[in-house]
Amino acid sequence: MKRILLLFIFSWLLFSCARVGSPVGGNKDTIPPRVVGSNIDSARISVPIDIRELRIDFDEYITLKEINKNLIISPPIKIKKILPSGVANKYLLIKWDEMLQANTTYNFNFGNAIVDNNEGNALKYYNFAFSTGEKIDDLYISGEVKTLIPNKDAKADEKSLVVGLYQVKDTMNYRQKPYYITKADPDGYFELNYLSPGKYRILAFEDANSNSVFDAGKESVGFLKEELDLNQSISGLKIDLFPSKKKVRYTEMKEVPGGILMLFEGNPDEVKVTAKGNRPENYQVTHVPKSDSLYIWFDAKKENLGITQSENLKFAYDNGVKKDSASMFYRFNAKNEMTLSNAKGNLLPPNQDFVFSSNYYVDKIQPEKWKLVSDSIQQEFTAKVSEKNPFEIRLSSNFKEGKKYSLTVPKETVSSFFESNAKSYRFDFQTDKTENYGTFFVTLENAPTHHFWLQMLNETGDVAYSKFGKETKQTFNAVKPGKYQLRILVDNNENGSWDTADFENNEFAEEVYVFEKKIDIRPLWEIREIWNLNPKKDGPETTPQLPATPTDTVPKNIKSK
Template identity: 70%
Template sequence: MKKLCFLFIINFILLSCARVGSPVGGAKDSIPPKVVGSNIDTTRVNVPRDIKELRIDFDEYITLKDINKQLIISPPLKKMTKVIPSGMANKYLLIKWEDTLQANTTYNFNFGNAIVDNNEGNPLQYYNFAFSTGEEINDLYISGEIKSLFEDKEKKSEESNLVVGLYQEKDTMDYRQKPYYITKADPDGYFELNYLSPGNYHVVAFEDVNSNSVFDSGKEKIGFLKEKVTLDQNISGLKINLYPSRKEQKYTEMKETAGGILMTFEGNPESVKVLSLNEKLKDYKVTHSPKSDSINIWFDAKKQNLGNENSENLKFSYDDGKKQDTVSVFYRYNVKNEMSISNSKGNLLPPNQDFVISSNYFIDQIQPEKWSLASDSIQQEFTAKISENNPYEIHIKSNFKEGKKYSLTVPKETVSSFYETIGKSYRFDFEVDKIENYGTFLLTINNAPAQRFWLQMLSENGNIAYSRYGKENVLTLNSLKPGKYKLRILVDNNENGIWDSADFGKLEFAEDVFVFEKPVEIRPLWEVRETWDLKKTEEKSKIPTEESTEKPMTTPQNPSKP
């Protein structure tokens, strides 16, 4: 019995030891690859101009992640021929090119976070390799911060691909070429341009969506300094705001749409003259709001026998003030394209608001005297008017009472476009919501713009929830839905009725934008009051007037080390 107990105790100890000593894996490798050498000596000066490759050796196997997007070479090399590793891991990185290097020039290879170890993917963060074809390596730098005042909620910050570049000041500068120096900003918008030579430069920042290191006008956000920067000492603390860029005015396409043809442009044309060049199409109407990209051509396809049986090639001439041309479209009448109206804003009407119905056709005439508005079977007085700002909407005003239900009846043929009318009657049932479900916002603006401006409240998804255009410096917004909002002011500096974006080619800034420093939270039955001093907001975003010699947040790597 004692022997059995002894064997049991021994087995228990052995099993316990086995469990304690079972392999669970070592600590996860978190050390990035280490540079151990390169084909360019450690001084990295007087490098021959005819050298055609850069080789960097590491202490472990590496791979390259998004090297085409991450690697930025300043000044740029035009003819790259090979980058290794490509696919399989390697213990060295090799870049080959055909260009002959410039004399007395410092070259900087900024790898971003492209170099990672093969096992765990640890990046060698923001690695730079610099060398010079002259006697010394230029060590001037510019640092600062990029901020987008028009956020795109669909894009993650790490995917925004913001870059900053310097163009050398010359008599003629081609902004369609890559900047002479270029770098990427980090996800927080901070940037550094290192190893810069003295000189005069133009500073530009843009959202490099297609990773070609060239600003694409009309497609990418842009920010720049209007005046040149004289670089003779380090500069830090630059603040550059990004804005949507202005599109070049041009025709894009024509297509069949409900009631006729839609012609689209880019670049917000002030006015467009359109003429039909078709024998069959003589009776038509053209509608275009100034600075709009859409032009509608309305006609009665049935009456004029256009595209009823087969597609018909319709030709038009246009004059947009910059170009005159002839365009055409194959048109086929779609029997489903009938005029209709709808309650697009829902059946719960906020208090003290108009009831709005919208149409898929341009609304030319209405006959509200034939309509009826009832509540509890009692007829209500009301007025109806086509919106001055949007001819596709009708606004109905009445003494709407909160908590009451209403029914609006619109008989057929009482809402008309030029060649069409609604072919059936509509009934819209809706209820006026209670005031207790909404809040009020009172805003006092100090140092308000002299010109008219848009005050906008943006919801958390970035959409414009409320907007008001005018010059008042004390504003009251009622019946606001509870939630957190971002407050923004767009100034109509030239008072042309639209907010004009930036034009880098002409060095024209976007019109003024102010963003309130904190979110505004609207609560039910609360009256929120805020005072906004635009002068203080402007001062916070100003670019430093004096060059600073303070060090950047991350120091450029010592070129004397491999």
């Protein structure tokens, strides 16, 4: 009996110990941290200008999430220290060294940076405002920033839409942070709060590098041409972002097959280049107007340029903005040769030319020596160098659906200035059937009076099909099945290019229209749409939009990928 009693006591103790560490359950904490005090009194006015820190106390332990990206202070203050950093605590501390401005309202916008330590619940869009004057300024501006196509060169987590106000002064430096600044929500909505009356210029931009300063030519931009005379709050402001204009400047030179590639930013209209000295003695320069690439072609073997060792080659250039010179140490690559390739695949859409390309500028072709064969029967054809891309050759023939073709291009029948194809090429391809494609008809109402590019963008945002002209009725034949966005870029100044926004010279981008309805192309279907470009009349609305990667029929100043 005694043994049974001891066993019972031991079992009870074991069960009790097992229950000590067991979870008690309950709902998950979803409540964000709550502010319980600060080192600035509750009125938050008449704050001394020599104050050097802001401390905010919370009811629980907090951490800061991406505080450097989230925290925006208006007017800007250079921060010396921010806590917590790494270890959670119950207060937030910000320190600075500079003296504050008198009679000024300061707003600390923390975004979603303040989170509790346990569950990561964010204190969303938290602001702390105080004034060194007798009152807190209470004017505001709210509105929407719209950009429909993201900048593919920037990573998604590095991007944010920023809206700022600059005070209108005799001299204005837009390379400094705006006097007032805020970040837009993911849907583009923004608020600028605690503003004082005055005259401002408003600027919105895609802050890709998170420096709170607009970087022209690298970030999309939107602005109003007129100054804002702020004496009462403004709501419902609309700002559309467009790619920003790059300044024309030389960037670099590098060796390429056949010569040297000289690169420029800003898409110069024309670039003139001459060799300094007598190296190379004989050369050709090619540059497509409003493009960033200029080629210098020469015969390195014949002139013994950079064959045994690198040679410093110097060139003078005039890009229309600046006259200067550049140099590089050139070393000939023995593996370089003219090559031909079919980068667009072996399945040719119906009623299309067969296109192949060269890595050299094509100066001359001898199509009379080529052979196009189908079912062992030689076919008639014509061929020419593309007018829009001198690195491409277009071959036209009466291609039959479902037929297989073979094109033979013998050696030395495609020539550049100092080189020709050293070997023969054979391209095998097949013409696809019409039943695998759809047709799209569109009628434009209230169409632009200037020439325009009518484009069909695929689901990745790239231009799949494009037409240029003024016609109000357009037909796209042999369109691959898929969903497309229809867009128009207007050549308002009729210069053959779609011009981006120039904030420095207060010039908007040229007009852009986007058909809000997706175009769903299906095999053998004929899709018809009427597009009214005047949003004041009945029909789908139009929306300004950024340009995506174009085909060779779009503006010259937008490069193909």
